[in-house]
Structure formats: structure tokens, C-alpha cells
Amino acid sequence: MIRLDNIVATYTTQRGHVNAVDGVTLEIPDSIVMGIAGESGCGKSTLMKVIYGDIGFPLSLSSGMVDYGFVNERGEPVTTENIRREWFRHISYIPQSSMSSLNPVVRIRDQFVDFPATAGRKKEVLAQVRAFVPKLGLPPEAIDAYPHQLSGGMRQRIMVAMATFFQPEVILADEPTTALDVVVQKSILLLLLDLQKEMGNTIMLVSHDMGVHYQITQKMLIMYAAKVVEYADTDDLFQRPLHPYTLMLINSLPTIGDDRARHGLPGSPPSLWEMPQGCRFAPRCPLATALCRKEEPPLLEHERGRFSACHYAASVPELKQTLQAGPRLSEIAHDTAQLTADVERDV
Amino acid sequence: MKTILKAQGLNKTYHLGSFPRTIKVRALNDINLTIESDKPVIISLVGESGSGKTTLAKVILRLVQPSSGAVTVAGHTVAGKGTRPSRTEFLRTVQPIFQNPFEAFSQYRTVDAYLLETATRVARLRKDEAVQAVEEALAAVGMQYKDVRGKYPNQFSGGELQRASVARALIPRPQLIVADEPVSMIDASRRMIIINLFLALKQEFQTSFLYITHDLATAYYISDYIAVMNKGRIVEFGDAKQVLSRPQHEYTQLLLDSIPRLDYRWVDRRNAAPGKY
Ligand SMILES: Nc1ncnc2c1ncn2[C@@H]1O[C@H](COP(=O)(O)OP(=O)(O)OP(=O)(O)O)[C@@H](O)[C@H]1O
Ligand SMILES: Nc1ncnc2c1ncn2[C@@H]1O[C@H](COP(=O)(O)OP(=O)(O)OP(=O)(O)O)[C@@H](O)[C@H]1O
Ligand SMILES: [Mg+2]
Ligand SMILES: [Mg+2]
Secondary structure (H helix, E strand, O other), rough: EEEEEEEEEEEEEEEEEEEEEEEEEEEEEOOEEEEEEOOOOOHHHHHHHHHHOOOOOOOOEEEEEEEEEOOOOOOOOOOOOOOOHHHHOOOOEEOOOOHHHOOOOOOOOHHHHOOHHHHHHHHHHHHHHHHHHHHHHHOHHHHHHOOHHHHHHHHHHHHHHHHHOOOEEEEEEEEOOOOOOOHHHHHHHHHHHHHHHHHEEEEEOOOHHHHHHHHHHEEEEEEEEEEEEEEEEEEHHHHHHHHHHHHHHHHHOOOOOOOOEEEEOOOOOOOOOOOOOOOOOOHHHOOOOHHHHOOOOEEEEOOOOOOOOOHHHHHHHHHHHHOOOOOOHOOOOOHHHHHHHHHHHOO | EEEEEEEEEEEEEEEEEOOOEEEEEEEEEEEEEEEEEOOOOEEEEEEEOOOOOOHHHHOOOOOOOOOOOEEEEOOEEEOOOOOOOOOHHHHHHHEEOOOOOOHHHOOOOOOOHHHHHHHHHOOOOOOHHHHHHHHHHHOOOOOOOHHHHOOOOOHHHHHHHHHHHHHOOOOOOOOEEEEEEEOOOOOHHHHHHHHHHHHHHHHHOEEEEEOOOOOOOHHHHHHOEEEEEEEEEEEEEEEEHHHHHHOOHHHHHHHHHOOOOOOOOEEEOOOOOOOOO
């Protein structure tokens, strides 16, 4: 079990400090695939960095710590303090936009064997790597290339290969398949699942694609404005979300063959510099009342294993009925005034 | 009829690896495509990773010289006989949104400085007009000027930077925006706002789009036409709704079958009992 205890992660900027993760307490069972979703800028990547233990200027931990639930070679419990020594072998990280995190002037194969874990046996590892990359749909020659010679998707597959090659206990993947076509995405996700079944490792996956989450995760964590707003088993969360933000996230994407207009979620999350009093989602929430604008709802276990930070969690299922998508797109697409008005409202 | 996009016998070959193990990559293999219309259109370009979508976009944007063939974009001949050189004039009519926003912005300059430069240099606005144009463009993608000011690219999240690059492309009010995966890092709820913004720009400012994406559902939602690429070739082209509802090519069918859906699972997760370390 990985335990996060009141994590507050802070960026130092010229303008002062901002908390990009603001009080996250969480228990993640071993050997599951956990998905993380939420609006852009809500702190998902920052949380991943904290769990990876990649904390250094301008990012710092103002509070809390991660306990990984296993011991290192010396028998000491592994925590934020000493996690760095476990990098690559026991915990690996596929950063967001990983396609640009490859060193542009070094051949892929040299970046592969440049881990502390491969010291002294580079040749042998390289042969293994060459045999491994076709599993990810890459030609073996790809590792002889420089990063700019590969397409965005190929680079991303290289990063997935690097993160899975050593079969670590914990794999953190920040949007590992966003640059890939859906055919390759499916094969990589299924490969990750296979690996996970074989190895029993824990995978934490950030994705904006709710379909991806539905397909491969067992638990879901939904974040909003630096906080966790919902945490539950994936099936429950999709069937009956207990936070209005989760509901809107699931409902906002179009599907092929469905011609109804989709509006997304109007408005913006609060600026991290000026958090409103009360619930951070209240300004955009159809259920918000005076109570919400005054008191911040804590993350509570409303039903067994179902955590939500909403004063009106019990009313969310009803909201679902009223939120059915609007008119057909074709009916409004010809009406310029209508569309323009929608956009202006979001402005 | 206006020529929005026309490619004739377009080829691009890259050489990969070093001697003696070089392999040739035919990134574009005899691309022929004509889109003429009096009204603005949204064309989606979808398909395999590495199939040449970005290469095609870069040829259209004059960033890559094709090995052979001719290309016309929004009235500019950009490759082949009669290529006209003026770069600023070109950028006033054709604007890019690049696939990877972390590469699109220089690490050493603030994002707002870059946006202002687009407003003064490309859109030729006065200083005060420029600030207003930047404010409006940022507001259109749901960002506030005050939150952006003075920040460097690495101080933004992926989705924020992607929105900033969408905003930048809007500033000169171009005729064509070549958008290479403009919403890939943007969450589901915010993504639709940007997609609807593209639709509104098409209606209001007569902007056409070449929308490169792996998200077939948004492609279905906004596009008039769609081109499906596989291994350097366009394997299917036509009316977007038709192609995506009744795909003819087997690769298009495979793509549609691989979408992670919310109504059935590839593998049953319930029995995926947690193992042990
Ligand atoms: N180096 C930094 N300095 C200052 N602020 C930062 C820095 N990196 C990120 N931030 C801010 O911290 C917040 C959280 O960023 P983070 O990258 O964790 O978001 P995210 O949820 O991963 O978003 P996305 O889905 O867009 O990737 C954002 O408001 C962002 O602007
Ligand atoms: N500068 C380069 N040198 C050598 N090969 C290149 C170069 N740029 C691209 N390629 C190759 O050309 C092919 C097409 O790449 P491109 O980036 O156009 O694909 P794409 O369709 O945009 O893929 P993705 O969906 O992954 O972004 C790939 O095989 C890639 O490796
Ligand atoms: Mg992120
Ligand atoms: Mg590309």
C-alpha cells in the first residue's frame, strides 16, 4: 500500500508561492491500476512528480510525505526521503510530453543504457533492449536513431519501453499514450496490463481520455484545483459519480454517431493565486448553495470505498438526469449567432 | 472556388540511421489532395503514428521541403513551381499550432512576450492593440492574461501551454490554421470549449482548419472532410460523417474498432485480482 499523508506541494515563483497540490491524503492498494483525471492545471503532473520523489527547486513539499509500503536493500522503509535510490529499478516514471524529454543529441540506444542500473553490462542490456522494443511496435533500428528522427508517437513508445524494461514495482505514467493513434494506444495499454498481471506492479496513469480510464483502471482519482474531489472504484465512479465535476467530465465528450452539441464545462477553475472560500468548484457547479460558498467540503467516505468532497454528494445521481446533452449539433451549426453566443459566454 | 489546400504528387523521403545501416523512410508517399470551397472548411487528418501527418503539416507550413511534388495553401504556392517567398505575409494567412507546445515555445522567453510579438510582427498591431488582442485570444481559450504574464513555458502545465499556443494562432485571424494535435493535453470538459471555438471561428471569421488528431470523436464532431493516413499514404478521404460511420478502408475500420469506449471493455477488469509484489 502506498500512503500519501496530507501532501502539500509548492512551486516557488517570482511572484511568490503557489500550492499546486493542496492537502492530498490517500491510500493506494498494491498491484492495481489507478487512473488520475482532472482539468488541465489541476495538479496531476505535480502529484506524479511528488510520488516519484522528483522534488527539487522550484518544487518543494510544504507538508506530508509518501510511504511506499516496501523496504529497500538495507531493510529501511522506503519513503519520500530515500525513494530516489529506487529510481528505474523499483519505480519508473514516464513524464508528460515525454517525447521531448529525450536528449536530442544522444542516440536512443545510449539513453537506454545510461541508467545507473545498467552500469558494467551495457552490451548485454542493449541486446535485450533490441529484442524488447518490437513488443511496443517499434522496429529494432529505432533505437539507433536520434530523437528528432522519430515521430512523436515513436518517441513516446520509446519512453514506455524505458519505463517498463526493468519491470519496476511502481510505474507512473503521465499521459503515456496521448501522442499515439488508437490502434497503437490499445496495444500499449494491453501490454501494460499484461505486464501488470505478470509482475503485480502498481501503475498510476494520468490521462484525459475517460475511455482509457474505463478500459484499464481499477480505481480512479479525480482532481480539481489542487485537491482530490473523488476517489472510488472505476466501475462505481463511471456508473454513479458522487461529485458533480466527475459527472461533467464523463458527460462532456462527444461520441461518433452522436450529433448532439457538447458544451464542455463553461468557466475556468479558480486561479491558484486566489482561491475562493468554500468549495473550489462552487463557481461552476449547478448544485452549489450558500453552504458551498462558505464551507470547504472535506473528502469523506460516503459509501464503502467511495470518497467524495461534495456537500451534496447524494444529489449527484439526480443531477445526471437533468444534464442530458443539448440540441443536435446540426440544428445549431447553421445558426452562427447561437454558436458565437456560446463562445462568448465562456469568455 | 478558392483553393484551401492542394497537394499534387507530393513525396518526402527521410534517411534514418547512419551508414551502413541507413534506412529510407517514405514519410509522404504520393499524396494527392484537393480541397476547394467558397466556404471555410474543417479538414481532419487522422491516422497511424508516424504515418506522415506532421510531415504533411510541415510541408504546408513551409517548414520542410518536400522531395517532389507541388502544394498550394490558401492561395500561396508553398512547394513546386512558382513558390513565393514572403514569410510574414504567409503567416498572416496560415498559422500553425504545433504538436508539442513545450517545443513550440522558447524556454528562455516568457509566453506573453511571444504572444505579443505575434500580435505586433505578424498581425502588425500597435502596442496597445496588441495587448488587447492577446487578452482576447487568451480569454477565448479560458485563460487570463494576468495568470500568464511573466511566466516561462516550464511554469505552465501541459494543457495550459497548449491553450496558449492555440491563443497565439488566433491573433492574426488567419484564413487557415494548421493545428497539429491542439487538444491532446486538454481535459475532456475543456477540450469541447476549444473545439466549439474552432467551429465558431469558422463561422464568424471564415477560418478554415486542418485539424490533426488522434481523437476520432472530436474529428467526427467538427470536421467537414476527413483524410485517413497510413504509412505515408492517404488511404481514405471524404465527407467526415460518412467516412467515420461507414468506413471503407480496413485501416479506418481498425482505427474505429480501437477507440477506448465507455460501453464495453477490451478485457474484463473485475477478475484482475490484485497480485503480490
Ligand atoms: N515550474 C512551475 N512553476 C510555477 N508554477 C507551476 C510550475 N509547474 C506547474 N505549475 C503550475 O502548477 C499547477 C499544476 O500544474 P500541473 O502540471 O501539475 O497540472 P496538470 O494537472 O498536470 O495539468 P495538465 O493536464 O495540463 O498537464 C498549474 O497551475 C501550473 O501552472
Ligand atoms: N527529421 C526527420 N528525420 C528522419 N525521419 C523523420 C524526420 N521527421 C520525421 N521522420 C519520420 O517520418 C515518418 C513520419 O513522421 P511524422 O512525424 O510526420 O508522423 P505523424 O503522422 O505526425 O506521427 P504522430 O501521430 O506520431 O505524430 C516517421 O517514420 C518519422 O520517423
Ligand atoms: Mg500534466
Ligand atoms: Mg505528428
